[in-house]
Amino acid sequence: MLPVAFGLLLTWTGWAHAAATGAPSSSFRFDLACTSAEAGYCDNVKKTLELAGSYVEDVVSFSSTIQVNATVVGFANDGFLSQGRPSSTLVVKDSDGRVRLYPQALIRGKTPRPAVQEGQEMTKYDVEILINSNTPAYFPASVTGSSKAIGKEEVDLSWTLTHELLHGLGHLTAWRDHTQEEHGADAKGASNTSEYLTPYPFVYMVRSGSTGAAALQYDGHTYPYLFDRFLVETTSGKALDDYITAIDGVGKAGTTFADGPAFVSAVAGNGPAASAASKVSTLAKTPGSVSFRLDDGSLVTLDTDPALPSSRLDHLGPEYEKKEDLLMYSVTPSGLEYIRALKQAGSRHPIGEKTQSILRTMGYNVKNSSMVLPMSSSVSGSMAGSKGWQGKLHVMTGVMVVSWILS
């Protein structure tokens, strides 16, 4: 075979393939519900979803197409930008004996499929994404074909939708304040103030007594997500999982609770459970205290910023804000294109190596990427974009909320 010299001509928007062509992702099917009077808006959202899908499928092999249900809504609250989560999670008993909730995308997209507990069926969709049409969106040049610069208050949707897609693949913690477990509470800006964090208390709702009043059945154990299996205390390496047993002792299997707050109250009233849930809450507010342990044993620090009102254990810590793994950091700026931010970070791929390693550790089939992004040193004027860091986009747990800091 003759040696082949690749003369990669990489320009500002010059991904080796998908971003430049806008070719539809084949690993994802995006169903988009969108009504917008703004010309081209829905089409641009669809293309940006495809672009986000192409970033992911360039590093992850899926054995079946991942079904994404995306909905554009006009929330009056313009602080809410977008949200991503698994459409469904399935109960799997792991090799360590602990029962965890697996994102359906991992079940569908992996061969052989992880064995789910009996009686569970997959839903049509694997990933849910909500997009608020009332926030100022920027669509990349590769989507619009226009070279229009991003406005200083605009948010690059290719950044946020890739972020949300990863939440939908299970980059998500169940360690939350389950008195306010609905994402909608975050979207409205409610504080996640409980001093007790626990995994999900319930997956089943039951009818109690002849009145048929709804209650939530506790199975004698809580349900962490698969992602949570790899969370450790940074200094000691102690797994956060180790706190679950004490929390689970709050009740016997079959106990019913009216709702999440009732469960958390029971935890608060049980010495060992309260101590464990309080400890995790403290860790989640102590900078640098919790990390994700990769399959090679190295640690990726997670976000435990005490100034943020909710658990951010499913986001990377502030040291990644301007590094190649900035995708899953909690806070991203307005007025800065995703590709520009990546180039400033010296990134070679839209999905950084540590983020790829997190997906691999969770069980996704991560492969060598074919996209190439030039290093920032080869791009003249790339740092000029730092002037764009004028607004802050706060990324909530599975939810992104805009909080403007205008200068």
Ligand SMILES: [Zn+2]
């Ligand atoms: Zn997020």
